[in-house]
Amino acid sequence: MTQVLTPRDVPLGGLRAMRVRRTLPQRERTLVGAWCFADHYGPDEVDETGGMVVPPHPHTGLQTVSWLFAGEIEHRDSAGNHALVRPGELNLMTGGRGVSHSEVSTPGTTTLHGVQLWVALPGAARDARADFEHYAPPVLRGRGWRAAVFLGSLLGDTSPVRTATPLLGAELVLDPGTALDLDVDATFEHGLLLDAGSVVVAGEQVKPAEMAYVEPGRSLLRLEALEASRVVVLGGPPFGEQIVMWWNFVGRTHDEVVAAREEWQAQITRDGEVVGDGQEVADGRFGIVVGDHLPPVPAPPLPTARLKPRA
Template identity: 50%
Template sequence: MSTPPDIVDSVLLPGHDVPLGRYTTVRRLLPHRERRMIGAWCFVDHFGPDDVSGRPGMQIPPHPHCGLQTVTWLADGLIEHRDSLGSHQLVAPGQLNLMTSGHGIAHSEHTPPEHPDGMHGLQLWIAMPDDARHGPARFEHHTGLPSRRDGDVTITVVAGNLGDLRSPAGVHSPLIGAELVHAAAAEHTLELDPAFEHGVLVMSGRATVAGTPLEPGSLLYTGPGRDTLHLATDGPARLFLLGGEPFDEPLVMWWNFVGRNHDEIARARAQWMAGEPYGSERFGTVDGCAAGPLPAPELPSVRLKARDRHGDTY
């Protein structure tokens, strides 16, 4: 099927650097001024590759979430996850940590004292639809995710499904998250769901996606209507495919919360700060983490407004 002339063409979304704690800087790719979401994917941080030999690596103290799912995916390194459900899990390359915040959860993420020299990966958020976002929190860890080899390209489905490959991860809207590792220079055509919008992130190497050259740390958005996507690399490369049905519910995203209006966000902030020292009945506390919890920043002086996936204000 050829690309219909009325679909949104490709849009390049360059990242910008954001400090994350004292020791880590990430490239933030979503939300972006040009495009706030890709399907239900509402937040994308790409970190590394960094040399953390003799350094602490990622050190993120306990902090709260609501209304979203977090996806942690590593290409290199090791991260220790703890949360207020009592979960304690090391995540290594090729393994999926999926945390569903629902109405509320708190967690911490640390590079353990004994760790590999490298650190490279993604932290992503999935916005939860209204009929699921008030539910209970849960945590999942998956190894042995479904994958297939197509010539020099290995495709691993992290969340959702791509063709006949389906991840065991529990998600709440139709979407896809998949890693594509090119062992050498290769061309590849992906079959897509034309009802989805998609994005391709280059984690390492260089790639040309839908005719657009991409460097590491950049994300290319393509609108609904495509049933194929052509990718080419000039050597080894690691890409990540995001996609999903357009998420049409307006969102308010502020700090670590995803809600629908200012009052929801203000209430979540107040409940986090009301704990001892933080946490409260809603978010709980993270046991076993030596670091103190993060205080929430002050709310802006104006009311937060809901925005749709394009960045328009409702």
């Protein structure tokens, strides 16, 4: 079965909010393997949108995967990592039990374009310490296509980046008229997010910003580019665990998420008010983002109903 998932537009904070297109999670599908979140943005002219300005905010139970097509983003986190996200280079941050980080497009960035992805951590790894990895994969080339494999294995290349569950992550750029057969793991389900162009995936035509979901059981995926196209390929075996995902937290129960929210709020507030500078934040479970002077982001109110696990 091939299912086409359509995105919804979401503002990414602030008065001049940068708009993103979100294909995961949604009512029809929460996960593709362990991939639990997919935002797709740009190409945006920074002079018009204000670029990306995401102040310090928390994460638990997940990994963030940053992948750019254009522009540059400065990453800082409470584990002491300070790095730049550049096109064709993977930045993977492990939140584990708790981490906070900020993401701000650099002054020299004129156009911002890329994807922000999350990976749910399995029970055995979700209390791990915060961590960070950077990897610049080689560019693979064939007749009518080029590719970069940033996680897992595809097209004869394997990423050295460690993951808690088997994963696939790759960027494919296809020339018009190219038909590319991908040998894939038949135990994986796959999500193919189309950035630009027009592609037929396993017989289904996909439009820009849509994601084609392909269930397990296929050892070959055929992509046919009707015009010049760029695709992000995601995959992994069905996750096998239910998750509770709310705001920036991935947990297993409603109470676990409530506790994480309360800890973050207690860490960033003084006398009931959010501190005015990131350096004034108390060093609690989520830590301090050293070198970032933006005020931290307060957690939104919880919904009135209990959060339900999603398969």
